Amino acid sequence: xxxxxxxxxxxxxxxxxxxxxxxxxxxxxxxxxxxxxxxxxxxxxxxxxxxxxxxxxxxxxxxxxxxxxxxxxxxxxxxxxxxxxxxxxxxxxxxxxxxxxxxxxxxxxxxxxxxxxxxxxxxxxxxxxxxxxxxxxxxxxxxxxxxxxxxxxxxxxxxxxxxxxxxxxxxxxxxxxxxxxxxxxxxxxxxxxxxxxxxxxxxxxxxxxxxxxxxxxxxxxxxxxxxxxxxxxxxxxxxxxxxxxxxxxxxxxxxxxxxxxxxxxxxxxxxxxxxxxxxxxxxxxxxxxxxxxxxxxxxxxxxxxxxxxxxxxxxxxxxxxxxx
Numbered sequence: 001x002x003x004x005x006x007x008x009x010x011x012x013x014x015x016x017x018x019x020x021x022x023x024x025x026x027x028x029x030x031x032x033x034x035x036x037x038x039x040x041x042x043x044x045x046x047x048x049x050x051x052x053x054x055x056x057x058x059x060x061x062x063x064x065x066x067x068x069x070x071x072x073x074x075x076x077x078x079x080x081x082x083x084x085x086x087x088x089x090x091x092x093x094x095x096x097x098x099x100x101x102x103x104x105x106x107x108x109x110x111x112x113x114x115x116x117x118x119x120x121x122x123x124x125x126x127x128x129x130x131x132x133x134x135x136x137x138x139x140x141x142x143x144x145x146x147x148x149x150x151x152x153x154x155x156x157x158x159x160x161x162x163x164x165x166x167x168x169x170x171x172x173x174x175x176x177x178x179x180x181x182x183x184x185x186x187x188x189x190x191x192x193x194x195x196x197x198x199x200x201x202x203x204x205x206x207x208x209x210x211x212x213x214x215x216x217x218x219x220x221x222x223x224x225x226x227x228x229x230x231x232x233x234x235x236x237x238x239x240x241x242x243x244x245x246x247x248x249x250x251x252x253x254x255x256x257x258x259x260x261x262x263x264x265x266x267x268x269x270x271x272x273x274x275x276x277x278x279x280x281x282x283x284x285x286x287x288x289x290x291x292x293x294x295x296x297x298x299x300x301x302x303x304x305x306x307x308x309x310x311x312x313x314x315x316x317x318x319x320x321x322x323x324x
Contacts, residue, residue, distance in 0.1 A: 005221075007225045010089055010091075011086065011087050011088060011089060011090065012084050012085065012086050012087070012088045012090070012105070012106075012107045012118055013086040013087060014090075015090060015093070015118045015119075015122040015125070015126065016086065016107045016115075016116035016117060016118050016122075017042030017043050017116055017117060017119055017122075018042065018043040018115065019040070019041050019043075019117040020041055020042065020043050020044070020046070020048055020104070020114075020116060020117045021035070021036060021039070021041055021044055021047045021048070022047065022048050022050050022114065023045075023048075023049055023050075023060070023071070023073045024046050024049070024050065024051070024052070025034075025049055025051070025057060025072070025073055025074035025077065026072055026073070026074060027072065028062070028071060028072055028073075029065065029070050029071065029073060029075075029076070029318065031299070032060075032065065032073060033065065033066070039104070042119065043104050043119035043120075044062065044118070044127050045061075045062055045103040045104050045120060045299070046059050046060065046061055046103055046104045046117065047059065047060040047062065047065060047073070047108075048106055048114050048117065049073055049074075049077045050113075050114050052168060053113065054113040054114055055108075055111070055112040055113050055114070056083055056106055056108050056113070056114045057077070057079065057080070057248055058077035058078050058079040058080065058081050059078050059081045059104065060073060060076055060077045060078070061078075062103075063294045064076050068164065075224075081100075081106065081133075081249050082096060082100060083105070083106040083107060083108045083112075083114075084096060084105060084106075084107055084108070084118075085107065085108060085109070085110065085121060086107055086115060088107075088110070088124045090129070091126075091130055093118055093123070093126060094123065094126045094127050094130060095103050095123045096124050097118075097227065101276060103120055103290055104117045104118060104119050104120060104123075105117060105118040105123070124185045135296055155319050158168040169302065170302065170305050173302070173306075174305055174308075175307040176305060176309040177308050177309050177312060178309075180309055180312045180313050180316065181312070183316070183319075184319070184320065186318035186320075187316050187319045187320050187323070190323070191262070191319075191323060192256055193259070194262070194265075194316075194319050194323075196317070197249075197266050198251070198268075198312065199251070201266075201269055201270065201273055201311050201312065201315050202308050202311065202312070203307075204245060204270060204273065204274065204277075204311075205273045205274070205277040205307040205308060205310070205311035206277070206307060207274075207279035208238060208242075208273075208277040208278055208281065208305050208307075209277040209278070209280060209304065209307040210242060210281065210303075211278075211281070211282065211305050212234050212238070212277065212278045212279075212281030213236060213281045213282070213285060213303055215230060215282065215284040216230070216281065216283075216284075216285040216286060217285050218232075226315060230282070231282055231283070231286075234278045234279070234281075234282045235275065235278060235279060236316075237278060238274050238276075238277065238278025238279065238294065239271070239275045239278075241274050241278075242270055242271040242272065242273065242274025242275050242278075243271050243274075245270050245271075245274060246266075246267040246268065246270040246271035246274070247267060248270075249263075249266050250263040250264060250266055250267030250270075251263070253266045254268075261322045261323050261324065262319075264322060265315070265318045265319045265322050265323065266298070266315075268314075268318045269311065269314050269315035269318050269319075270312075272312065272314045272318075273305070273307075273311030273314055273315070276307070276310045276311065276314070277307040277310070277311065280303060280305065280306050280307055280310065284302065284303050284306070
């Protein structure tokens with residue numbers, strides 16, 4: 001099948017095939033089975049049921065066609081089946097296929113007439129492309145005009161240009177971390193052991209935040225998931241993880257240094273830092289989306305800087321309150 005020139009790259013028009021089996025609701029099942037024999041379809045996993053005007057009325061899965069005893073197609077079809085238009089984004093197609101457990105996604109025109117279907121092999125390609133694109137965006141890598149597949153083989157200069165912008169922003173924003181360290185210079189000078197735990201706190205904050213970013217981006221891309229419920233869950237999980245790691249950290253610090261206040265400071269910092277990182281990691285993609293930007297783009301680098309600055313501020317504030 002030749003793809004029309006007006007088809008956009010990431011739309012159903014680019015992925016659909018037109019040679020698909022169709023039937024009317026009142027067609028005998030035996031006639032439909034007979035029609036399938038000897039025919040070369042681009043996608044024969046589903047029989048699409050249309051009315052006299054070609055408008056989609058339902059579908060019949062091929063296993064139901066052969067397995068269920070019925071006289072007419074209307075007795076075994078799934079009525080009022082959802083479909084996409086030829087200009088629907090490929091991510092919408094993948095979401096529909098997953099949510100409705102569809103083998104092939106029907107494509108209709110503006111008045112509901114069947115014009116083709118997105119076959120299973122195209123759905124696999126879409127899912128893989130969307131997955132790779134999300135991974136790149138979470139890492140703060142700008143999208144390639146020809147898609148994520150082309151990005152892997154792009155010239156070095158192109159890959160350099162797509163990765164640099166968010167990292168430059170992260171570098172500039174990292175001055176926040178430096179300012180935090182300078183602000184609490186007195187605490188560092190008073191007890192050099194305070195500095196030993198900075199890398200661990202930064203790592204824990206980053207790891208918890210990265211998990212929350214992934215959950216948030218996935219939640220935003222799934223239409224039937226409540227973001228508010230996910231947010232509450234991430235706060236509880238962040239507190240739970242922070243409490244567990246805080247207790248373990250405090251016990252380890254006390255066992256090594258025999259300093260109760262230092263152990264308490266590290267434990268509280270891990271607890272609070274974990275909760276803050278979970279909230280920031282989850283909320284930042286949501287804020288990107290509300291501002292009209294891609295929720296995955298740059299969330300990783302920007303989130304890392306915010307979490308580092310917040311966790312270190314909490315740590316040094318607790319150290320100052322307990323030990324100075």
